[in-house]
Amino acid sequence: MRVTMDLELKDIPGQLVLALRPISELGGNIVSVTHHREKKTPRGLIPVQIAFEIDEARVDTLVSRLKDDGVVIAQIGRDRLRERAVVILVGHIVHSDIRDTIDQIDGTGYAEVNDLAMAMPGIEQYSSARLIISAIGKKELSNAMELLRNIAHEKGLLLIERVKTEVS
């Protein structure tokens, strides 16, 4: 998962390495570091913002190691459900129990339906829905999509997914 941290470091050499080392040692992947030597905090510390990818289970260990090393963590942001996909469903969505469809995705523990917009023009007509699905990582999102494909297939719904190619 993606984690962002606002740290406060002492203005002596070696502090940044001290803060970053445990992240790598715990298998994390640093995405960005911004270091503001010119903006000292009232306590005379230097604010540093870091963003990294790390296994969700290791965040707590990381936090306690940083604290042990004397690094001040001013704020921590965990962007748990980072990967997002939009899909459209067409068919008898309500009759085929949209609640159950959502519960099955949410029930995975690694993915959720974040947003649902529906249009139901008439009783006998097909409804259309737009779902936004979020997951903790790429692999989890692709598993959630596979689950959704199976659900759509079973319920006789048309599932419209995004094209594979990225915009360059």
Added chain:
Amino acid sequence: MLKKVRILIVGFGVIGRGVARSISEKREFINGKYGIDFELVGIGEREGSIVCEKGIDPMEACMLKSLNEHPHWKEGAKAIDIIKGVDADIVIEATPTNIDTGEPGMSHMMAAFETKKHVVTSNKGPLTVAYTRLKKAAEENDIKFMFEASVGGAMPVLNMVRGTLQANEILGIEGILNGTCNYILTRMMTEGLPYEHVLSEAQELGIAESDPTYDVEGIDTACKLVILANSIFDMDISYKDVSVTGITNITSEALKLAYDDGYVIKLVGEIQNNNKPAVAPHLVPKDHPLAVGGTLNIISIRTDLAGEITVTGKGAGAVETSSSILSDLISIANEIP
């Protein structure tokens, strides 16, 4: 010295006539630029044929309401017999697509190969039904077999991959290969109209056929994927190996919901790695290269060296499609001694 290349046109409908017209209109250009002179020596139709070894004026044939008004018309003379019997270098096969049997195109092509005539075609039927068999027959007879027009109409794909992209491994293909579906989905979205309404409008405009099944159920796109899979990815698949979902269930509400989140819906055909080729409606971000509207076709080819290459163009139309057919004709003519 002009090299004379004798051609036969089999199937004189929209495409057959379009090719005849372009051959006539581009005659001087092709003479001057390539030193090649295409001479039309025969036209095979369903009810009869025209054969004239001294050459038929292609424009004159185009202008006729019905070919049987032509002085050399022979009622009942079968296309297959003129393919076998007439001395010609290249056969242009442009009869209707039949994806169950491939006929009559299949027999026409085999007859051409057996009598040592090169084949250029826009007809997907035989290519979908028996690609490998045709390819083998052409090779055994040392005959050129080209079919650029069968996939993208005017939009270049096969020759581009074989020529300009020849140093690349092709990793995947994703594209909009049916102009009728693209038109319907584009209109449904911009006008907020239901499927049936836009379909009948498309039929009135001649963009959709009176029986639109082949286009709107994704069958046409699937046939094109079969041709791409076999010719570019060296697969040996047929129509039944493609997973196919058409556009008949797409609602204007679905298009609106997609649009509100930054997407359009397009019928996309794709071949990815070793996955089963698939045709299905997809969400395409509005600013994505594949988000072309109207009747346009587009294809994105993922390669190892060049990265992503995307081409777009008209997927149908008599004159437009003749561009691909003439290009194949010139390539073959250049290799004829």
